[in-house]
Ligand SMILES: Nc1ncnc2c1ncn2[C@@H]1O[C@H](COP(=O)(O)OP(=O)(O)O)[C@@H](O)[C@H]1O
């Protein structure tokens with residue numbers, strides 16, 4: 001096939017309808033970015049759940065010398081070995097508990113430091129604000145059923161030597177909740193914009209077909225194939241899709257770099273975060289069922305173009 | 316080459332059919348006038364040959380194929396065997412004369428080399444050898460119609476269909492166009508021309524098929540336009 005005409009038409013078509021094409025590109029760009037963010041959040045929730053979900057633990061902090069909790073359980077200062085035995089016994093006997101593990105002051109301190117709970121400034125210098133000695137010992141208690149922790153909590157909360165119970169499930173639950181809201185927010189916003197993009201694509205094709213109606217009439221008359229007649233339209237749609245997808249991929253990369261790696265991941269370290277592998281997945285799609293933006297973008301412009309050119313260009 | 320078998324064409328809506336049980340047979344290499352008053356069904360008949368329309372009932376055969384039953388994707392191939400000329404020329408105003416003619420070849424995938432060879436040949440044939448670089452609006456009506464004929468003939472179709480090709484032209488210019496159509500017919504191309512131009516039909520005597528209210532009322536091997544008009 002001789003494509004010279006097709007490419008000339010593509011160029012004039014893109015130039016002639018520049019503002020329309022730009023509108024499509026911008027709408028597509030924003031809608032695909034939102035869709036991509038939704039996909040990343042979906043993936044984030046999945047990996048967060050898979051690494052944390054079956055480890056849902058509660059942390060039992062034990063009393064220190066000058067316990068900041070002011071809990072009546074800490075009246076005798078630093079937790080004693082007897083108190084610890086009693087607490088371990090209670091944990092061991094509880095039917096909700098699968099297993100538990102002792103966390104030393106040093107381990108707890110290190111974990112807290114790594115996950116950013118203690119700022120570096122508080123432990124450096126000649127007179128650090130926080131020291132290992134001040135850090136509480138504790139137990140990581142792993143539950144049989146992450147939804148059932150009331151029994152163990154109430155059993156431990158009144159025991160001497162227990163300064164407090166840190167229940168991560170609540171924090172995680174909140175985070176998952178926020179993720180869910182953001183994810184559906186992204187998808188709903190994306191859906192509206194996709195609808196707008198479809199209308200714009202439709203209008204663009206209508207105008208382009210109108211602008212080319214003489215050429216199209218002649219092409220049909222002299223026996224050009226339907227595909228050949230439709231090709232400039234399809235290529236125009238493809239070009240806008242490629243630009244829209246490219247911009248959205250860039251925006252998602254920026255989100256991944258500044259939003260996740262340099263943002264969330266630095267502040268919320270106890271969660272595993274989506275990485276560049278997940279980013280690329282958001283471009284090409286997660287199987288099964290969720291198409292990535294590289295697929296979604298062209299789909300959104302090519303399908304209406306195909307349907308409409310069949311109507312306008314029919315032999 | 317073109318055969319209608321009891322072809323009836325009704326447009327949507329009430330009223331009489333545009334064509335009513337039309338049967339006609341045109342051989343290869345013939346030159347045929349389709350005459351009749353405005354609204355008698357001439358254009359409808361031509362559009363059926365191009366398969367721009369399908370008959371309501373009856374059959375249309377073109378070049379040995381029953382085109383009313385032809386699959387849609389084969390229609391472009393049919394149309395490549397038919398050149399078409401209209402009263403209003405239908406040139407692309409933003410293309411030069413050469414580009415207008417070349418367009419008909421480009422869009423069906425002819426090679427650049429063939430286009431470079433055939434377009435000037437065809438322009439010479441229609442008498443516009445030196446006007447290839449002009450724009451259509453720089454030409455007279457007769458010249459524009461010659462460009463349209465060049466475009467219709469550039470792919471050397473078996474059939475040339477002309478719907479009132481002299482309708483917008485003065486008599487002297489029309490004679491030139493008729494001579495050109497006669498030359499094209501001389502190369503073996505079947506010509507089917509709808510017209511209600513008495514002077515032309517009487518001057519260039521050919522077979523005449525007359526339509527009246529969508530019916531064939533006369534088919535003369537060598538006719539005049541008809542005394543009743
Ligand atoms: N697209 C159409 N829709 C409805 N009626 C039409 C259409 N085209 C033609 N007609 C009617 O069909 C009849 C024949 O028209 P046409 O074939 O154009 O005649 P002619 O070319 O001889 O003037 C006329 O009555 C005309 O009004």
Ligand SMILES: [Mg+2]
Pocket residue numbers: 357358359478
């Ligand atoms: Mg007519």
